[in-house]
Amino acid sequence: MDATARAVIECAADAIVAFSTDHTVLLWNPAAERMFGWTAQEVLGTEPPIIPEELRAEHNAVLERIRGGGQVSFATRRARKDGSLLDLRIDTSALLDRTGGIIGWVNVCHRAGEDEAARSHMAKRARVVRKLGDVVADMNAQRDLEAVLDRIAASLCDLTGADAGGFVLIEDGRLRLVSVEGLPASLRGRTADLPSSLVGELMRSGRTVMMATDESGGFGDLIWSALPGLHTIALALSHVGGRPYGALYALYSRRKVGHVELELLELMAGHAGVA
Template sequence: MTMVAAFGQAEARHPGARGPALMEAILQAAPVAIHLLDLDGTVRLWNPAAERLFGWERDEVLGHRAPWVPKAQWDAFRRHLEQVVQGEVLPGFELELQRRDGAPLHVELWTSCVATPTGPAQCLGMLVDLTERRRSDAFRRILFEAGEVLPASLEPDATLEHLARLAVPAHAESCRVYLEDAEGRVRCVVSSGQDAHATRLDAEAQAPTEEAVANVITSGEAALQAGPPSWLCVPLGRHGQVPGALTFTTSERTYDARDVALANALAHRAALALDNARRYQEALRTSRTREELLAIASHELKSPVSALQLQVQNLRALLERATEAPPRERLQRGLDLMGRLTKRQAHLIDALLDLSRIHAGRMELNPEPMDLGALVREVAERFEPELAGSGCLLTLTLPPDAPGHWDRLRLDQVLTNLLSNAMKYGRGNPIQVELSGTDAQVRLDVRDGGIGIAPEHLPQIFQRFERAVPGRAYEGVGLGLWIVRQVVEAMGGSITVHSEQGVGSTFSVLLPRQRG
């Protein structure tokens, strides 16, 4: 039976129609799949939209039982046809069929009974593909859940775990989160789904390589591999955030642009949640550090004051007891001690004031023409008594002159902090200060042979309240190197450190001779 013949009676009841050609045109142009079935499921009509939806061409299905109905669904499908023929109205019946390639297909079936003059009734069905609707619903559910779940955790690791589980199994068979470490290496930190504990090579082959993930992180652009199996990879971090990527894999279908859009939306929400979690953890760490700072600062401020008070009392008692002029040597020692205590107090107060100025954006520079080599010699001479007391030998390697345009007082502060650190952590070993340069910039290296800095502390050594050695074994509140970095960068320069535990540290400052 042809498409036109199947609707012969309908045409006869509508004399205004233009005949078979019009009905053929309607069936050809219909955007929904249309089929006409006998009660036993034999196909009598199959339009082009049905061919596109299911993959079978018309000549392959006419006269055959509907191949798109899986065996497990056949009894339910037959009952549906029987109910329609018996006059029951069953609009919008949803069921799962299959495409020619075996892929599952969710449709909404609208069926009506068609009476024939010579034979049993037939069932005319119109099928609407629910794939996009279901995908949209699934996308909305995932993004809604992401909006609910991801911000709820303020632990970065827990946030990443939630992220990996969100898309499995509704959107992917597996989901992985990759992060880039401080050395630029990409590693998988969380995995969810079928390959979370997989050791099979084929499971690994379905996922993007670490090189592909690294390219996505570097470029900031999503990558997609058609399949099946199929995978997609989208960047996780945004500007200023920890770089990473999110990957989805599936063996059932091919990811497309809509899947990439969902993954990007999910990654964006995750990046915001992860950033909030990191900020929260940083706030907690800063709060704890501030508490430790207050304790250390209180100790650092109180100790010199107590020592000064004691020294004043001792000198006063000496003067009161003395019948003659008190020994000059004893007075000199007391005054020297008071001078050192006052200097230590002033240094700490200056550091706390600089902290306030820098945070308020009020650190002013007063650049002037000067010779950096001459300033290095001046600071070194000022340190001679302390160097002698600590047993450190200071060696200067300086050019005849090192002219530039800098803030003299601030560079004095930089040199003082670096030399103080070298003495504090140098264990009495020699200290070397070397100045070199080019026409455009100068380089200052301060090298000690001391205890060195642990690798895990190096990334934070120039942060505020961070110290090379945790605890209170050494004086200081962890502001010196942070202030040094702020000053150097304000002058358009940079500071780095190379250190090895038990061998020593080298701090290197690069300064342009003329600022911009």
């Protein structure tokens, strides 16, 4: 980094933090020290506990969203060294090397204050999370696994605006479609090879949620040609006993997918794991 760029970062009023792909801190400017309470010396090369556990799915969703390029601006909360929580607006973008490869991400953080967009976003998120809580309560009353997974697929489309959805079980190196919403019921029971699927790619990546577009390929996966105009597939793993046992898919043909939709997908996949 040249002297001018370093001076700009050091003097910036907003907290600027850069992370590597393994989530450790690469850069922590003086404004970040003042905002979060840790010095750069304390956090460089470490993964400071600034993300509240209840917002981990949101964090994963934002990172997945920026892997496709562009920037995500969102209102959220982060923890300080003293344990208190800050209401922030964070602008997140991918950190690229000279060849265009992703080597991490950069956050520019500032206090949300009374910013109208920030308050609107937080209110919307709170409403959706409350609705998700109602759905989970209804599912807990069900005892039949197939009925629970059907409810999850239907609720996924309702909460995220997906045009279709489905749940696949992982069985001996293959995927079996056990629940569908917005697609022909005759597809239920179809199988596909796990290693060559998007689920296999997600498992190998070590991530919990991913998004694929018609530009990135992979749409020969299982049933997805059955949705006309399909342009985006989002999926998240469901775990039992710490091991993946299935995946929840959301298919989009009409709307763009943001980090909020990805967060909800991961949360619902988690509930499918305890169904």
